Amino acid sequence: MFFEKSGKWYFYIHNNKSENYSKNNKCTGIYNAETGNMDYKLMVDTLDTCQRATDRIEFADNYYMVTTFGSAGSEPASFITNMKLYSYDGEMLASSHNDSYLGGDYLDKNEYPCNNQQIRVDLDKAKSPLGEYFVQGENLIKSPPYYSPTYSKDFTYFYTDTLKGYTPVKYNDEYIIYNPNGEIIYKSDKKLFVMPYKNKICFGETDEYSIEVYDIQTREHIDSLNWDENQQYKSADDYIEDLLAENIDSECVSPKGNYTVDGFNMLLYTSVYPKEFIDFLDTEGFSGYTPVYKYEKGSSKYYIYNPDGEVFLESDRKVYLIKRDNKVCYTKVNKANKEVEVYSLSDRELISTFSYDFYTYYTYNQYDIMG
Incomplete structure (x- = not known):
């Protein structure tokens, strides 16, 4: 949020999209918009939302007012729970100590006017091999088709760096692509996708039933894709979701040196x-x-790679690393006997078997993984 004070512009950041609930709605200090330095401490840690009413800060040249909201039981309406007035030096100048719902007093805004201009700028965080950066608008990597809600393609691009820091963003009615340095490289009023295509990082621009594909660095037109061909897909998003899932790659950590696999590193699936x-x-x-999980339409594969980056096990059924009898083991499905076999990872010795049932298999592994 930017605000004007004594002819200068300042800002604070209100993080209302934290993935960690305990840090949700955190606020920063007050920064000078020209120098980027934190000039003042902000005397509020969080701005929360209660029944659609969000705590707010209003500014004047010599002080600012923090107003918080609450609710009573199941009542849908919210009410002011407190109003506090602070100097920019951090001194509390005034406060309404009692809940207004219970008959407490408001601070008189005629006595303490806070009418300085404010401008809200919505920012979202993006990841890059060069470091994190902020984008103006909504980072689309966190939503379909990049982040798939379907189980078969669960948690794909959100956890990997396949797109090398290029980020598709929606801001108002415009689509924008940022490069790994956090710079805008392309804008359009048509929907844009960032995607791997023919061993390159490309971007696609929708045009009714086609997706026009361009090299993301040279802007050279590479191909036209008809997502509606054979009516396999309901939308361009569905088409891109399959294309993305089939082309994902992941970095794997190894004491012999990290390696990259063609597929999704399931250890990232926390x-x-x-x-x-x-x-x-x-x-x-x-x-x-x-x-590792490798998605292919109609024929997905599952693998275990060894520390040298070589395939240790390949299967057309889910495989897990699990803890069994205080050993690191892996599972393998025996289709003929409808059993799940558990092997020691160190010597491939068969440890145990159990009857295959999807629900039993899934919960069994969840339990054993936790040890």
């Missing part, structure tokens, strides 16, 4: 492989073994 299990792999000397 709801299946929590940090405790990753630590267990390291402790037992199995760091570098990586379960």
Whole structure:
């Protein structure tokens, strides 16, 4: 949020999109818009939302007012719970100590006018091999078709650097592409996609039933894709989702040197492989073994790679690394016997078997992964 004070412009950042709930709605200090320096401490840590009413800050030249909201039980309406007035030196000048809902007093805005101009700028964070940067608008990497809600292509681009820091953004009715340096390189009133195509990072621009593909660095037109061909897809998003999932690559960590795989590194899927299990792999000397999911329409594959970046196991059914009898193991489906076999990762010795059932198989592995 930018605001004017004594003829100069300042700003503070209100993070209302934190992935960590405990840090949700955090505010920064007050920064000088010209120098970028934090000139003042902001005497409020969070701005929360209650029944659609969001806590707010209003500014004057010599002070600012923080207004917070609350609600009573299940009542849909919100009400002011407190109003505090601060100097820019951090001194509290006045406060309404009682809830207005219970008959407390408001601070008189005629006595403490806060009418300085404010300009809201919505920013979102983007990831790049060169570091994080902010974009103006909505970072589309965090939504379909890049972040798929379907189980078969779960958590694809959101966790990887396949797009090398190029970020598609929507701001108002305009689509924008940022490069890894956080600079705008292309704008359009048509929907834009960033995607790998023919071993290049490209961008696509929608045109009714086609997607015009361009080299993202040279802007050279490469191809026209008809997403409606054979009526396999309902929208350009659905078409791009498959294209993206088929071309994802992931970096894998190994003590012998990191390696890149053609597919999704499932160790990044933290709801299946929590940090405790990753630590267990390291402790037992199995760091570098990586379960990988490779999506192909109609014929997806599952792999385990060894620390040298070589395929250790290939399967057309899900495979997991699990902890079993205090050993690092992997699972393998025996279709003929309808069993799931558990093998020691160190010597491939068969440890145990159990009857295959999707629900049992899934919960079994979740339980064993947690150890």
